[in-house]
Amino acid sequence: MNLTRQPLLSPKRSEALTAYLFILPTLFGFAVFILYPIVESIRISFMDFNILRGSEYIGLENYIDIFKDKRVATVYGNTFVFTFFAVFFNAGVGLLLAVALNRRLPNFIRNLYRSIFFFPLLVAHTYIAVIWQFLYHRDLGVLNYYLGIFGIAAIPWLSQGNWAMVAIIIMDVWKNTGFAMLVFLAGLQNIPTEYYESAQLDGANGRQIFFRITLPLLSPTIFFILVIFMIGALQVFDTIQVLTRGGPGDSTRSVVMYIYEKAFQRFDLGYAAAVSMTLFAIILVLTLIQFRIGRRWVHYE
Amino acid sequence: MTSQQGSIAQARVLGRRRPSRKPVRPGDILTYLLLTIAAILVLMPLLWMFSTSLRPIAESLQLPPAWLPTDWRFENYREPFESNVPFLQLFINSMQITVSVTIGQLITCSLAGYAFARLRFPGRELIFLLLLASLMVPGQVTIIPIYLSMVSWGFMDNPLAIILPGLISVFGVFLMRQFFKTMPQELLDAARVDGAGQLRVFLQIAVPLSGASLATLAIITFNSVWNSYFNALIFLKSWDKMTLPQGIAMLTGYMGAGNASVVMAAVTMAILPVLIVFIIAQRWIIEALTRTGIKG
Numbered sequence: 076m077n078l079t080r081q082p083l084l085s086p087k088r089s090e091a092l093t094a095y096l097f098i099l100p101t102l103f104g105f106a107v108f109i110l111y112p113i114v115e116s117i118r119i120s121f122m123d124f125n126i127l128r129g130s131e132y133i134g135l136e137n138y139i140d141i142f143k144d145k146r147v148a149t150v151y152g153n154t155f156v157f158t159f160f161a162v163f164f165n166a167g168v169g170l171l172l173a174v175a176l177n178r179r180l181p182n183f184i185r186n187l188y189r190s191i192f193f194f195p196l197l198v199a200h201t202y203i204a205v206i207w208q209f210l211y212h213r214d215l216g217v218l219n220y221y222l223g224i225f226g227i228a229a230i231p232w233l234s235q236g237n238w239a240m241v242a243i244i245i246m247d248v249w250k251n252t253g254f255a256m257l258v259f260l261a262g263l264q265n266i267p268t269e270y271y272e273s274a275q276l277d278g279a280n281g282r283q284i285f286f287r288i289t290l291p292l293l294s295p296t297i298f299f300i301l302v303i304f305m306i307g308a309l310q311v312f313d314t315i316q317v318l319t320r321g322g323p324g325d326s327t328r329s330v331v332m333y334i335y336e337k338a339f340q341r342f343d344l345g346y347a348a349a350v351s352m353t354l355f356a357i358i359l360v361l362t363l364i365q366f367r368i369g370r371r372w373v374h375y376e
Numbered sequence: 377m378t379s380q381q382g383s384i385a386q387a388r389v390l391g392r393r394r395p396s397r398k399p400v401r402p403g404d405i406l407t408y409l410l411l412t413i414a415a416i417l418v419l420m421p422l423l424w425m426f427s428t429s430l431r432p433i434a435e436s437l438q439l440p441p442a443w444l445p446t447d448w449r450f451e452n453y454r455e456p457f458e459s460n461v462p463f464l465q466l467f468i469n470s471m472q473i474t475v476s477v478t479i480g481q482l483i484t485c486s487l488a489g490y491a492f493a494r495l496r497f498p499g500r501e502l503i504f505l506l507l508l509a510s511l512m513v514p515g516q517v518t519i520i521p522i523y524l525s526m527v528s529w530g531f532m533d534n535p536l537a538i539i540l541p542g543l544i545s546v547f548g549v550f551l552m553r554q555f556f557k558t559m560p561q562e563l564l565d566a567a568r569v570d571g572a573g574q575l576r577v578f579l580q581i582a583v584p585l586s587g588a589s590l591a592t593l594a595i596i597t598f599n600s601v602w603n604s605y606f607n608a609l610i611f612l613k614s615w616d617k618m619t620l621p622q623g624i625a626m627l628t629g630y631m632g633a634g635n636a637s638v639v640m641a642a643v644t645m646a647i648l649p650v651l652i653v654f655i656i657a658q659r660w661i662i663e664a665l666t667r668t669g670i671k672g
Contacts, residue, residue, distance in 0.1 A: 089574070094495035097578075105507060113510070113517060168414075192418055198647055205627075205643055206640070313621075
């Protein structure tokens with residue numbers, strides 16, 4: 076106790092010293108596993124990088140090759156299609172469920188439904204893809220069996236390109252829409268009831284209330300969900316890797332799957348790093364665009 | 377409290393919704409219908425997984441599907457442990473990685489979060505901003521240099537390749553910082569007046585009071601590491617080192633479509649820890665996810 080009354084350092088200095096010690100582990104890990112890799116990745120993207128036969132700088136060649144690479148166009152096309160539909164349906168279904176849950180319901184019922192919708196979020200993409208692989212089976216799958224009862228011919232869910240993409244999007248919405256539901260529900264519950272009361276006094280009907288009050292007041296939440304889901308969808312990997320392995324052909328291969336293939340199966344690390352830089356740039360640009368457009372339709376109180 | 381009472385009073389004045397016997401409106405029926413259909417659609421694949429896991433292997437893919445287990449073949453659950461796939465080893469590997477990373481993050485993130493929230497030091501805002509900015513960089517950008525580091529350190533096919541980068545988390549630091557910022561200053565000051573050093577204030581006052589946030593961080597980290605696949609696919613190559621998601625993804629191909637029962641038994645067991653955590657800590661998880669807005 077006496078020691079602390081006569082400190083070697085001034086209190087201010089000792090506080091700063093303690094702080095640096097506290098953040099040291101994080102800073103060390105940050106330097107080694109985040110900062111250095113970012114810088115190094117930029118450097119590698121300008122190299123013909125090969126572990127076995129040595130590497131050399133080739134300037135912009137990797138980036139030029141990306142523009143010539145037809146598979147890059149394909150995987151970006153797939154990723155954009157997936158992102159567009161996954162974001163749209165995840166947000167749309169999530170909003171629908173949240174609005175339904177926000178109606179007058181007994182609390183017990185609301186919590187029960189909320190838990191059910193939310194649970195798939197916690198299960199690994201891998202396991203979900205393994206389950207759905209069986210459900211989507213052309214001849215033995217549950218889905219085609221029930222569709223068959225309604226006279227719908229067997230759908231080649233995983234063996235035909237467009238259907239495979241549909242299958243991936245359905246599965247993604249099944250898994251992730253619960254997150255949108257959760258955030259929308261929280262957003263809806265934050266809307267002060269006074270707004271609804273005065274609208275009702277003014278004689279507004281349900282639809283008017285929804286479009287004139289609920290949606291504008293929910294717009295920051297909608298914006299947040301769109302951005303988060305877009306960033307996540309642009310990096311899709313696990314589900315597709317397990318469900319279709321990018322096939323048939325390249326018809327469901329995503330950008331990250333392509334980076335994985337180039338880097339860790341072909342060991343063309345320089346080229347893979349360059350592709351990852353383009354993905355980073357596209358995520359940044361699309362996020363900025365969303366923020367730009369968002370200014371026009373998002374109402375902050 | 378007062379604001380709550382105020383709003384109750386206000387509600388009375390405005391005659392806000394009170395529990396009265398209102399006629400059932402078509403909207404209410406539609407609501408229940410929508411919610412119930414959605415809930416059935418969400419539950420069916422999971423129910424199919426469970427009932428298939430208990431079916432005799434020869435009937436595992438029989439149509440029409442039996443939605444409720446008819447046979448209760450629990451020996452399907454023994455099969456993964458006795459097959460050529462070292463299921464128990466996969467389970468242990470995943471547990472080892474997940475627990476190490478979770479404990480590591482609890483330590484590093486609470487220390488750094490506390491420093492950024494409660495201690496003054498030169499460069500605090502700048503360093504924090506740098507950390508936050510890195511959240512924008514997708515993992516695919518950093519994975520290639522990390523891979524090269526692991527190769528040169530001889531950590532390929534070694535759980536350390538996944539554990540080491542996982543020991544820190546910018547998101548976790550952010551979460552803990554936000555929490556420590558809301559902690560009443562008087563509590564910390566009182567301890568300091570008593571002559572306690574910074575470390576003691578942190579360990580004896582701040583940490584014991586942050587149980588809920590530490591639990592939140594632990595749950596989010598546990599779930600995301602337990603489920604992670606991308607890194608394992610890159611770093612772990614041999615059967616006795618692989619993680620559960622990796623093993624189960626391979627199991628499907630290995631066992632063939634005919635063995636759905638055994639695969640589903642394995643998946644059910646893999647989901648079990650998540651289900652248990654979910655049942656115990658549901659409220660925390662939902663609150664944390666809502667507040668912090670990250671995906672599981």
